Amino acid sequence: MKNKNVNKKLIIGIIIVGAFISSLNQTVMTASLPRIMTEFGITASVGQWLTTGYLLVMGIMIPCTGYLMEHFSSRKLYLISVSLFFIGCAAAAFSPNIYLLLLARVVQALGAGILLPLPQVVAFRLYRPEERGTIMGIVGLTTGFAPAFGPTFAGWIADSFGWRSIFYIMCALAALSIVLGIVKLPEEEKHSEGKLDILSVILSTIGFCGLLTGVSNQGIYGFFSPVVFGPLAVGILCIVLFSLRQLKLPSPLLELRIFQNRNFTLGTVLLIFAYGSMLSVSTLLPIYIQNLRHYSATVSGLVMLPGALFLALLNPLCGRILDKRGPYLLSLAGLVLLGGATFGLSFIGIDTPLATVVILYAFRTLGVVALLQPLQTWAVNSVESKFISHGTALMNTVRQVGGSIISALLVTVMSVSARDNGDMKGIETSFLVTSILVFLSLAVSAILMRPKKSAEESREKESAAALPEDSSHIIITIAREYGSGGREIGLKVAQ
Structure with a gap:
């Protein structure tokens, strides 16, 4: 080890x-x-x-x-x-x-x-x-x-x-x-199947290039310039096509x-x-x-x-x-x-x-x-x-x-x-x-992102409540550290 x-x-x-x-x-x-x-x-x-x-x-x-x-x-x-x-x-x-x-x-x-x-x-x-x-x-x-x-x-x-x-x-x-x-x-052995989808690479390349080119050109030419909204339109279209293709491919x-x-x-x-x-x-x-x-x-x-x-x-x-x-x-x-x-x-x-x-x-x-x-x-x-x-x-x-x-x-x-x-x-x-x-x-x-009280945590507290007061913190502590399996361990330790 x-x-x-x-x-x-x-x-x-x-x-x-x-x-x-x-x-x-x-x-x-x-x-x-x-x-x-x-x-x-x-x-x-x-x-x-x-x-x-x-x-x-x-x-x-x-x-x-x-x-x-x-x-x-x-x-x-x-x-x-x-x-x-x-x-x-x-x-x-x-x-x-x-x-x-x-x-x-x-x-x-x-x-x-x-x-x-x-x-x-x-x-x-x-x-x-x-x-x-x-x-x-x-x-x-x-x-x-x-x-x-x-x-x-x-x-x-x-x-x-x-x-x-x-x-x-x-x-x-x-x-x-x-x-x-x-x-x-x-060295490692790799045996995964599936081929690189070249069309996906092309679509993602054109899409991302179009987006950044349009955004960068805006500071020089203004939003209504063809060198701004043109690349933006092409970029958005290619990103949409790329996304649709990924959802259909067996190996995206x-x-x-x-x-x-x-x-x-x-x-x-x-x-x-x-x-x-x-x-x-x-x-x-x-x-x-x-x-x-x-x-x-x-x-x-x-x-x-x-x-x-x-x-x-x-x-x-x-x-x-x-x-x-x-x-x-x-x-x-x-x-x-x-x-x-x-x-x-x-x-x-x-x-x-x-x-x-x-x-x-x-x-x-x-x-x-x-x-x-x-x-x-x-x-x-x-x-x-x-x-x-x-x-x-x-x-x-x-x-x-x-x-x-x-x-x-x-x-x-x-x-x-x-x-x-x-x-x-x-x-x-x-x-x-x-x-x-x-x-x-x-x-x-x-x-x-506010964490929600899970059903698992509720069960931990219910299990702890059934035991002596000085044992309840053992269950909750072990469960928090080791997940659902830890709850069972905690119960046995407390008992």
Whole structure:
């Protein structure tokens, strides 16, 4: 058993390394964006595609991971995806213009789209439900700490060695991940039947691209431009056709019937808004600090560093709280912190002390850490075990694409407001709209996530009432820890 535990930790640890660098790569462009905008002569609306485009391609790849995890071993998927990521980073390091840099980001995202959900699926397969909160808190470093740490890391590297050096370092980390995977990861046998439905992949690709393209173009051309409503219409049509096709296929690319599970659907929707809020502020804050306040990229990264440290330290703790207390109070606390701190950011100005911005961003991050991984673990725990890979793929797809769309919408809000009122007012307006979305999510969560008293709990109390007063707490305690089987054990112990 001891050896088995060591192997589980080793497998998760290696896969987390690859997922960490791919997740880190989501936001390394934010601190470097002002420099890249100046070097290539592009606007913020074009430059944000380096981040949102990366996230979009990840969102296109992630739907395939449910199928891929059932047909290929974790080792093969890991090595292929890290290799793609390595090639993309090498291409980005030598890109002479924005077009090749965007293409390199696409190649990176092809690998990252498989890497990101991989540790989550593997963790759910290796660990029991009552252990998943804690282990997913550690896995959450890939989706929480890495994107938050990205601007700090990239800011210092960009100021010291230039933005291209970021990708040199990414290449080295990817190469290390490949070596670890070859040497240490065990091979698995896969015998699942069913073929990859190419039409589903095409429909999902066109659909998600259309949605994000239309939303991103709105800030430049206005809603009634053909380059806005045209892609939106095509995207919505393809997503509808994709969804209908999944419901008819015997072996769908994504098992959409999982959305019939109320907890899974609610957790996914909340994750979209939380993730979109995190991405939008991570994009807008460096623009505020560097372009409007004229500080360096290093300072921009340092402003976000305390928040990143909160994520690193508190992710495992929130996982343990989830295992013992459930998601309700944790989610409400996270939404209060996220919404309140973002609302505070809507009042910052040119003369606001940077210490105030540091504190507000740190409190926002506390909200994020209480939301992202706990919500995802709770939602995926609620689906049947045979659908774990599909549930993880589906949640990551919707989170990445939905979060990217919300982030692009909030950047659009900034661009439209800045056009008439100046850049500072644009950023303030975007923060205000973000906080409103979070508070709406808080109201929904308070109503729909409230735990209901189950029939099982009622039986526990009835059984306990029939025994001496000093024995009743034994039954309830054991039952809460071990479920329905624990109730029977508790009765016998108390008797």
